[in-house]
Amino acid sequence: MDAHTKPVGAVLASTTEIRRPSREEAEAAVRTLLAWAGDDPGREGLLETPGRVTRAYGEFFAGYDQDAGTVLSKTFKDVGGYDDIVLVRDIPFNSHCEHHMVPFVGKAHIAYLPHDGVVGLSKLARLVEVYARRLQTQENLTAQIVDAINEHLNPRGAAVMLEAEHMCMSMRGVRAHGASTITHRFTGVFAEDRVEQDRFLAMIGKR
Ligand SMILES: Nc1nc2c(ncn2[C@@H]2O[C@H](COP(=O)(O)OP(=O)(O)OP(=O)(O)O)[C@@H](O)[C@H]2O)c(=O)[nH]1
Numbered sequence: 001m002d003a004h005t006k007p008v009g010a011v012l013a014s015t016t017e018i019r020r021p022s023r024e025e026a027e028a029a030v031r032t033l034l035a036w037a038g039d040d041p042g043r044e045g046l047l048e049t050p051g052r053v054t055r056a057y058g059e060f061f062a063g064y065d066q067d068a069g070t071v072l073s074k075t076f077k078d079v080g081g082y083d084d085i086v087l088v089r090d091i092p093f094n095s096h097c098e099h100h101m102v103p104f105v106g107k108a109h110i111a112y113l114p115h116d117g118v119v120g121l122s123k124l125a126r127l128v129e130v131y132a133r134r135l136q137t138q139e140n141l142t143a144q145i146v147d148a149i150n151e152h153l154n155p156r157g158a159a160v161m162l163e164a165e166h167m168c169m170s171m172r173g174v175r176a177h178g179a180s181t182i183t184h185r186f187t188g189v190f191a192e193d194r195v196e197q198d199r200f201l202a203m204i205g206k207r
């Protein structure tokens with residue numbers, strides 16, 4: 001496969017292969033946006049900006065080149081028979097909304113009930129990064145995290161809650177500063193058993 005012909009967003013609905021533009025083409029697009037904003041891309045202060053922006057995009061959207069299966073591939077079974085809730089809360093994340101390409105910023109709370117071993121705790125935060133570093137809706141991000149946990153860890157249940165502020169709602173448009181959006185998804189035991197759901201909510205301080 002040509003270095004610039006990668007499946008972009010292969011996990012999204014479309015699996016169409018889109019040619020990845022070269023860095024030079026991406027930098028030219030940034031110069032176009034600078035001029036569209038009303039500035040002069042040729043002035044000294046902006047000369048290096050297209051290079052910086054494309055490098056920043058490389059970080060913001062690194063998730064397209066990452067894979068949840070790789071992150072969750074290593075599990076541990078020697079945990080003293082522990083089989084209760086494993087919960088990591090307040091995992092900070094930054095993502096970009098797919099409608100406006102501006103950030104939404106918040107925290108993720110992730111829990112699962114182990115079935116056949118546990119995963120390293122840092123891997124849950126890495127899993128959030130795999131999907132947050134793409135263009136997203138908060139609902140899709142929530143669903144993708146839960147689906148990956150179910151697919152790769154096969155737990156008795158999984159619970160994910162995200163809380164985030166969307167800059168497209170605070171910096172522009174309706175300008176609802178401070179409004180936060182909460183999404184959650186419960187599967188397995190967390191979906192079937194209100195007691196387990198309540199334990200999750202209590203552990204993240206929502207009850
Ligand atoms: N459901 C959902 N909506 C989102 C998310 N991020 C941004 N949005 C919304 O996407 C919608 C896009 O609406 P449009 O009417 O197409 O675009 P717009 O004219 O820029 O909308 P306004 O933001 O209301 O000015 C807006 O209501 C945003 O608030 C998200 O993660 N989930």
Ligand SMILES: [Zn+2]
Pocket residue numbers: 097098099100101102166168169
């Ligand atoms: Zn938006």
